[in-house]
Amino acid sequence: MKQGDESLAARSLSREIYEEAGALPTEVRFMEVCGTHTMAIHEAGLKSLLPENIKLVSGPGCPVCVTEKSFIDEAILIGKEYDACLVTFGDLVRVPGSFGSLASYRAEGGSIRVVYSPLDAIAAAEEALGRPTVFLGVGFETTIPTIAATLKTALGKGVDNLFVVSAFKTIHPPLKILAAKDDLDGFLLPGHVSAILGSNCFEYLPRDFHKAGVVAGFEGLDILQALRDLVRMVARKSPHIANDYKRVVRSEGNPTARALIDEVFAPCDASWRGLGVIPGSGLVPKGPYSRFDASVHLPVDVPPAEDDPRCRCAAILMGSRTPDTCGLFGRECTPEYPVGPCMVSSEGTCAAYYKYGAV
Amino acid sequence: MTGRLIRDVIVPALDRGRLGPLPDSVVLSDLGDAIAYTTDSFTVSPIFFPGGDIGSLAVHGTCNDLACSAARPMFLSLGLILEEGLPMDQLERILHSVSEAADEAGVEIVTGDTKVVPKGSADGVFINTSGLGRVDRSNRALTETICEGDEILVSGPVGNHGMAVMLSRAEFSFDFDLQSDSASIWPVVERLTALGPGLKFLRDPTRGGLSATLNEIGSATGLGLRIEESAIPLDKPVLAAAEMLGIDPLQAANEGKVVAVVGRGLGSKALDILRDCRQAAGSAVIGKITAENPSKVILTTRIGGARVLAEPSGELLPRIC
Known part of the structure; x- marks a missing residue:
């Protein structure tokens, strides 16, 4: 689409949203579950195209934000106690743990390798010649299949010095908790996760919670269109699930990728930073893949981690507050010196508010 | 020895x-x-x-x-x-x-x-x-004379140097068709001096990229800047690399570009002057000085939204120059 067409289309969507929203008696609040949506909304300056009574709040869909501080602590302790090489995606490197980040651990001589694909962890393990090589596993259903594929390949090759610290998260358990909240009217559903899970899997939102959901792509126009559809559903009191990202997301998703997840991982309870333990919301390697489980084979004593009590990230991850209402935001908590996880991650809500500001 | x-x-x-x-x-x-x-x-x-x-x-x-x-x-x-x-x-x-x-x-x-x-x-x-x-x-460009309505131009596509250096540091198994823009900008500046007092500001957007330079103009003058995202020249490989590395190309360093502020209505004249200048290929007027939003840089996004173009913060990438 050409530039001019794009802004014309945006203006027309914005007008439709204004019309639908004008008929609403109160404020409506939609949550974008995914961190990539949060960034895209701010980057495109979308809020300036929306009426006053349409509020967007960010959810818990940034893997770095919801990863507990103790995960970083555990990784560093494993590195130290077992002389292990830690393999990670770049976005975890700056996340502060209780006694420093992976970056500061590397500066002290710790071995950290940043990879762009989990498959590179196998090469790292092979090059390590027997030294334990530990992949730091964070992410949602988008990332997990590639990690499952990595473990499958490693098992086939007989790689025996590769391990995974699992902090994987699945999206449905927290979404069900959020859907029960009265102050949320609908959800902008994550496009990438839906490509794996399919749009059908969110049917419980309208059925059980009477909440609307629209699967959206990541361009400004994709999001505006999804918002138009959400406002329309709320205005017409007909919440359902719509798929506005058909060029990527099929209703049944990607069964092969899901089968791969099921083959390698089993559900477990998981602790979400700020939200606490959510039953069945995590994944650990199972069966023959449990040989890769770092928590079993490279155990360490991780002291309980404490978050700054003034930090409002928990409420922000639940969509109950916005970053500008946190006393630390922009003062003590900045991207250089983050206090809470939502400021650390480049896709965190606070980082987005800080970077893109308000006009 | x-x-x-x-x-x-x-x-x-x-x-x-x-x-x-x-x-x-x-x-x-x-x-x-x-x-x-x-x-x-x-x-x-x-x-x-x-x-x-x-x-x-x-x-x-x-x-x-x-x-x-x-x-x-x-x-x-x-x-x-x-x-x-x-x-x-x-x-x-x-x-x-x-x-x-x-x-x-x-x-x-x-x-x-x-x-x-x-x-x-x-x-x-x-x-x-x-x-x-x-x-x-x-020929001295005078920041004090900058006022509402003045036009802002950049002498070509931005972000190439920063991205090229970052890419040559990262271990990628595929190639980007991307080179540093490292070059002397004097030929560009020399031509622009023909604008006389109409040339009000010159800066090479190195560390912190275009974002940093535009914010400097805002804080130096106390005036606002309104920038059109779609007018900012960017090469396709820079955009691709930016997405890959998660780096904002507007914050990536340049080593052969200049950002200039010229008087109201002089933008197209400046582009005319630069037309035959090899070092200014792809130059463009990207926005103007405003009285509203003092000291802030406001970006009109591709789809017509508005947001602040913030000063680069966070991890300032070391040793790009």
Whole structure:
């Protein structure tokens, strides 16, 4: 689409949203579950195209934000106690743990390798010649299949010095908790996760919670269109699930990728930073893949981690507050010196508010 | 050892008539009655990157700082700090690159210094250059005269240097068609001086990229800036690399571009003046100065939304220059 067409289309969507929203008696609040949506909304300056009574709040869909501080602590302790090489995606490197980040651990001589694909962890393990090589596993259903594929390949090759610290998260358990909240009217559903899970899997939102959901792509126009559809559903009191990202997301998703997840991982309870333990919301390697489980084979004593009590990230991850209402935001908590996880991650809500500001 | 290095390798590569006798200092003339004087150190890693190396960068960086004072770059000093064990062929490549860049920019290396430090005390090579430039007083760009309605232009696609260096550092299994834009901007600035007092501001958007420079204009003047995202020239490989690395191309450094503020209505005239200038290919008017949103840079996004173009913060990427 050409530039001019794009802004014309945006203006027309914005007008439709204004019309639908004008008929609403109160404020409506939609949550974008995914961190990539949060960034895209701010980057495109979308809020300036929306009426006053349409509020967007960010959810818990940034893997770095919801990863507990103790995960970083555990990784560093494993590195130290077992002389292990830690393999990670770049976005975890700056996340502060209780006694420093992976970056500061590397500066002290710790071995950290940043990879762009989990498959590179196998090469790292092979090059390590027997030294334990530990992949730091964070992410949602988008990332997990590639990690499952990595473990499958490693098992086939007989790689025996590769391990995974699992902090994987699945999206449905927290979404069900959020859907029960009265102050949320609908959800902008994550496009990438839906490509794996399919749009059908969110049917419980309208059925059980009477909440609307629209699967959206990541361009400004994709999001505006999804918002138009959400406002329309709320205005017409007909919440359902719509798929506005058909060029990527099929209703049944990607069964092969899901089968791969099921083959390698089993559900477990998981602790979400700020939200606490959510039953069945995590994944650990199972069966023959449990040989890769770092928590079993490279155990360490991780002291309980404490978050700054003034930090409002928990409420922000639940969509109950916005970053500008946190006393630390922009003062003590900045991207250089983050206090809470939502400021650390480049896709965190606070980082987005800080970077893109308000006009 | 260092003496022989200087006599046999360094001076022959750079001498244009004044270095040969190795005087303790050089006596210069032809500088007119106003001179611009600047210095900069270069520690880029890696020292060779697509489109240049630390040698060409050290020449361009200092020439461009002079050019931004509307000064014609004339003379450079060259301080080399070499880490013991730097391969001789690498040093020769760098010197060749210094000499080529200086000739092309029309500056002469007139004095220099070389130190070799033990292994581990430097990273291959660090370079310091100082530069002298001649200023024609009537051409001085005056920030104080910037006012509402003035137009902002950039002399070509942005982000290429920063992205090229970042990419050459990352281990990717595929290639991007992307080079540093490292070049002298004096030919661009010299043409723009034809605007006389209509040329109000010049800055090379190096560290922090276009975002940093635009925010500097905002805070220096107390006025607002309204920038059209779709008007900002960006090469496709830069956009692709930016997405891949998660880096905002507007925050990526440039080493051969200039951002200028020109008077109201002079934007298209400036582009006309630059039309036949090779170094200004792709130049564009990207926005204007406003009275509203004081000290802030507001970006009108591609789809017509508005947001703040914030000053780069967070991880300032080290050693891109």
